Amino acid sequence: MSPAAVWKEERFDDARTTLIDMASDEIEQVRVDGSSCFPSFPPACLAVLKTIAGNHQCVDCGGLNPTWAAVHYGALLCLQCSGHHRSLGVQVSCVRSVGMDEWSPEHLLQMLEGGNTQLAAFFARHNLTLDSCPERTQGITKENVIKLRYKTKAAEFYRTQLMRHAIKVLDAGPYRGRDISRSCHARTHRQLDRRNTTE
16 A cells, blocks of 8 residues: 555544544533433534445435435435335334434434445345345345335344444443444454353
8 A cells, every 4th residue: 555545544544533533422412411312413423424335325226415314224315215214114114304303322323333335235135135136035026125125024133233232332331433333242242152152
């Protein structure tokens, strides 16, 4: 790697770290104040959200600059797709406007720990995308996969695990970013595995 590339990468890492620190301060402020929600998505948290892979386009249709969120999936949506998600019911997909709705710390962390690329990869692994959907799998076809995939057991598993993860991250103290929260989570699992094999 050239010295210029290393310098640029270090500057980006420093800026991202500073941004994560600012986002953490925003989340912690709600804890200190004792209030339960933000009036809208906090600015530093929003800046971090926009840096997450795939979040520059709608997770369902690919439309650019989505401003709505499928909170249970940590994914961003365009206005049209947000309407479809609302029709699924709040048990399946909780929809919020990034700029107009209130946000709890748990919901913020679901968004900061999720991401459109992560969700799309999960759906691809479970053959729930236009490209990966085999014909007539559990009534899901290429024509209806986008509409029905959120009602599958795989989607239920994803939203449950993301919610649990967000709560663990919130309970662990100040937010330190996706990489840190995931490495702490992985380390905890390795420690539990070692304990179980030695007993």
